[in-house]
Amino acid sequence: MTGSDAFGDLVEPYRRELHLHCYRLLGSLTDADDVLQEVLLAAWRGLPAFNHRASLRTWLYRIATNRCLNAIRDGRRRIPVEPVPPFEPPEPTRRGDVPWLQPYPETPETRTARRETVELAFIAALQRLPPRQAATLVLRDVLGYSAAEVAGMLGTTEVAVKGTLQRARATLARPMEEPIKRDxxxxxxxxxxxxxxxxxxxxxxxxxxxxxxxxxxxxxxxxxxxxxxxxxxxxxxxxxxxxxxxxxxxxxxxxxxxxxxxxxxxxxxxxxxxxxxxxxxxxxxxxxxxxx
CATH class of the missing domain: 3.10.450.50 (Nuclear Transport Factor 2; Chain: A,)
Structure with missing residues (x-):
């Protein structure tokens, strides 16, 4: 078995959940595809320095989160060209502010995740938060990492994580509760x-x-x-x-x-x-x- 084969076997159990994580932060299926490739390349290059002070999954999430934040900071999010309708539409009620939003197909990860953490309204709301607030909220409230673990991932302090999370929750103003399901x-x-x-x-x-x-x-x-x-x-x-x-x-x-x-x-x-x-x-x- 080659080194690349061994690496592939090592990260494959986490590939799809990392892709969903990138999608949550970026709001775009296309951008999540691109950033996931960056994440896997960075993990491949950084594997020799991985010292097991954290679990492999936590280490991969740290890379993925920071790659997403870098992509947003560097303006690498793909903003689609506004389409021109083939007819004269009525005056809109308002104009949306997340034109890069895309839907996410059904996968085992979306089926097992708490539904309110993958719904379009939640993904769109994340895009309106400052990026580090969105990342903190996802890592803490969606993925369940501790404040200490999130601080390590984001290169900050537990106090800063708690303050950032508090501001994100207040801005989001949306309870993280499973919605009532009907037919x-x-x-x-x-x-x-x-x-x-x-x-x-x-x-x-x-x-x-x-x-x-x-x-x-x-x-x-x-x-x-x-x-x-x-x-x-x-x-x-x-x-x-x-x-x-x-x-x-x-x-x-x-x-x-x-x-x-x-x-x-x-x-x-x-x-x-x-x-x-x-x-x-x-x-x-x-x-x-x-x-x-």
Whole structure:
């Protein structure tokens, strides 16, 4: 067995969870792919100096976390070009501020993780935190590392970690509790039927009053049923091509791969709240849909 083979066997059990960690911090599947390769290369080069003062997993997470922070600091995050819609959309309610956000396909890691730690809303919220606050929150509240371990990973003190974590939690203002699960499969099926039939009234009846529609990397967001109605009406009027939805899952949530005129047309992710849908996120990047 060669040295590279031995290294591969050593890190393989952690590869997918490290990828999910990079995704949480970067919010982008594409950027997580790139940074994970940097992490593995750095680990390969640094292995001779690894002295087992920490576990291999902790050592790898230290490398991954700092590589993500470096990528953000150095401006290496890929900011997509704002797409131009093929029709005149209604005025958006507001403009989104995380255009690089991408969905994460279902994996054993997302199935076993606490759902609220992989949901799109949480990933988007992390992107709005200062990077070291986001990293501290993930390491402490998601991965369960101690303050001392996080201090070692980030090259700081336990006191600083506690202060950073407190600020991150206060800014996030989101309880880390498992959401109540309803019959999402039935709800998402009803949504798909209404969407494919272009039955606006039936679709809107499935939404909460404050439901929203977002379409990364486009910044346009529509909040409230009437705003969603206006956008979908304009969008559907612009094309007569039939659209189909193939069910999948992303970020622990119901999702669909969209097909328009026999070609992929992005990924649509539903955010559910009880027996209604509170959010629709349609990712317009066809390259991302190829991952599902």
């Amino acid at each position: 999402e499969q039935k709800l998402s099926r009803r949504f798909a039927e209404a969407f494919v039939d272009r039955d606006l009234d039936r679709l809107l009846a499935l939404l909460t009053d404050d439901a929203w529609l977002a379409m990364p990397p486009a910044p346009h967001e529509y909040h409230g049923r009437e705003a969603v109605r206006a956008f979908l009406r304009a969008s559907w009027a612009a094309t007569t091509s039939p659209e189909s939805l193939r069910p999948t899952r992303a970020n622990g949530q119901p999702a669909f791969v969209c097909h328009l005129a026999e070609r992929r047309a992005g990924v649509l992710v539903l955010t559910c709240a009880g027996d209604r849908i509170s959010g629709i996120t349609r990712f317009l990047d066809d390259a991302v849909s190829a991952r599902f």
